[in-house]
Amino acid sequence: MSDKKAIIKSENFCFYYGSKIGVKNISMEIYPKSVTAIIGPSGCGKSTFLRSINRINDLIANIKTKGVLLVKGHNVYDKNTNLVNLRQQVGMVFQKPNPFPKSIFDNVAYGPRLQGVKKRSYLQQIVEEKLKAAALWGEVKDELNKSALALSGGQQQRLCIARALATNPDILLMDEPCSALDPIATGKIEDLIDKLQTDYTIVIVTHNMQQAARVSERTAFFCLGELIEYDSTVKIFRNPAKKQTEDYVTGRFG
């Protein structure tokens, strides 16, 4: 594993909401074409860290960072970072499915259109390809002009994944993507994640230990804004190095 070069690398990364600490001193490397899970109790800064990677946290006023967060070797919080490029390389899937109130087609085509793709046939090709990649094509291929909001929650979440894939990112950030879904829809998303990791680097935040164990190769355990332990998933769940981690994964936490 360590022979691979890290695609995301943070060194003593700290994030502050005003004077309040979100995460502090996070140092970890995330490897390409694999699934990395982030687990930890509520409020420990999982989302904060994940959302720092594509700087979607910039929407919040008075934020400060310290340390380095590198994506493909570039410091994300550098002044000269091109946010558009960064966010196209680092796609994001949110906790609650949030398709735009537009047609299915327009949702998936949103990213490519931003990149300047205008030709309808090319757009169609992208939409089909990405919907297939998100395992949604079979269900919606006859009604691409239907509003995305008419889909079920699980379908909506897969549509959001397809939409994120449509900008051709290298990295896909997922913040509790299954927390609003039922077990069957969750299973489908998990299968999808499994399939996608051959082409994409996936970082997933989850509260579901089994999910983390099922889908991820490596797992990071956060607590109170700090990275407690980061290792292969097997190790974290079978034989964690820290007492805190063991307490948490065995459910004795708190």
Added chain:
Amino acid sequence: MRFFIRHITDKIFTILTVLSVIMLVAILAVILVPMLRKGLSAIVFNGTIEFRKMQLDLFSRGDIDELKNEDIRSRLYRNKIYETIESFKQNIDSETLSDKAGVIYRNFGKELQRKNIKGAEYQKLRSLSRELRDKLQAVFKSSDKKFIQENISDVLKFKNDIAFKDTSIDGLFVLAEDFASDIEHIDLSRRQQYAASLKELENIITKLLGPNPSLPVPALKMDRYGATRRDIAEKLLNRLLWLEQWQQDSPGKPMKRVITPRAELFAGTEIEPLFNYIRENLDEILVFKPAFYWQYFIDDSTPGHYFGGVWPEILGTVFLTLAAMIFVFPIGIISAAYLAQCQSDNLIIKIIRMAINTLAGVPSIVFGLFGLAFFVLYLMPLFGGPSKPCILTAALTLAVLTLPVMIRASEEAIRSVPQSYVEASLGLGAGKLTTFISVILPAAMPGILTGIILSVSRVAGETAPILFTGAIAFGPTPKSIFDPTRTLSYGSYDIAIGDKLAALVPHNQYGMVATLIMLVFCLNIAAIIMRAKISRKLKGH
């Protein structure tokens, strides 16, 4: 116990809400239903022959042959009125009579010359006829019946004089005989009063029946027709039959209204029966028929809104509203976007917000004066235009007036767009502007349309802001946005303040108000349908 109290309070709350809704509906019904009903009277009413004549003359509508028949029949009745008045007028009008005598005398002189009568003969006839004329003229001026009778019999002595046989001087004798028979009923001492009363009577009759056909057609269209509707005709008939006077018993006492039959003014004369005649034959004189004047909405009106419709007013209102919306829409949305984006604890934002709220509460006349001072007197000359009120300045004034409403509604709408949309869009690499245009704006559209609905209703109905900035009561349809325009709101206002105009054409005032209500209603319905469609689309149905 606690449960019981909660139950009671819940019930009271429910009852109160239901009551308030019922009250709201009742108030709306109380205001709107009579307004619309009265407004409808501008379209559906009992029309007179004058109305149909006007429609034919001005708009070539109606059945010519039928109208001709009706006209011939009504003329029969009308002629009696005109003849009676004419003969009475002659008898009391000493000047006209004297003039007539003078004309006959002069014509007789010319006749003599034509017949080549000269010398002493000519002198004799000439002086005799002059003498007769002078006597008659003295008679016409006098109010002493004895003197009149003596003089007239003096004059008539010459009736069978050989020298006057078959000459035009005959007219003098006819005049004298007619006068003698007519004055039997006339109190000559009241000639002056008769003349004044008759003038008033004729005035009312002209208003009721239109101008006397023997006189030249009046230049103004509004003077060419009589009462066009039964309600107006009845009002005029009332004025014709009853004389209203203000009297004061003694100095310092309040004035008192005294109503007497107008016929009393002409007691004993040939005019007296005329009043009953008109009352009894009003149907035949004016030929009432139900009229459905839907063209009210597409006709231009005569000055003063005596006849015709409100098309220019409708056009003006729509144009003005749309023009104002063109300014309000982008400015309102951009300001709202700015305000929605900023944290609300910023001092500058607080000041801006306060200014907007204050602006929303300022009386509209203040906006009118501001528009006059700023747009008309300052901005127009600044851009090299004439400093005159026009559609542009009125629209700008209305835009300023309604901007706060628009900004508040839009800001609310933009704020309520889920943050997750914004995050999704930004997460896909979109810029702020793209996100705003392609995600936030469509999602906020229903709320923004609510703002537009509120603005349109306000703008279309406002009068005060356009008083000095671009509204006129009469005038041609505007050719560009640099011309002033007529509007429904200003039109009804003008009728309301116009001298006695509201009493003369109440149907028109109500018609305008009802049209305005319906217009705003239609505009709102259109916006509401649009909003419903967009909301449905946003919800994914």
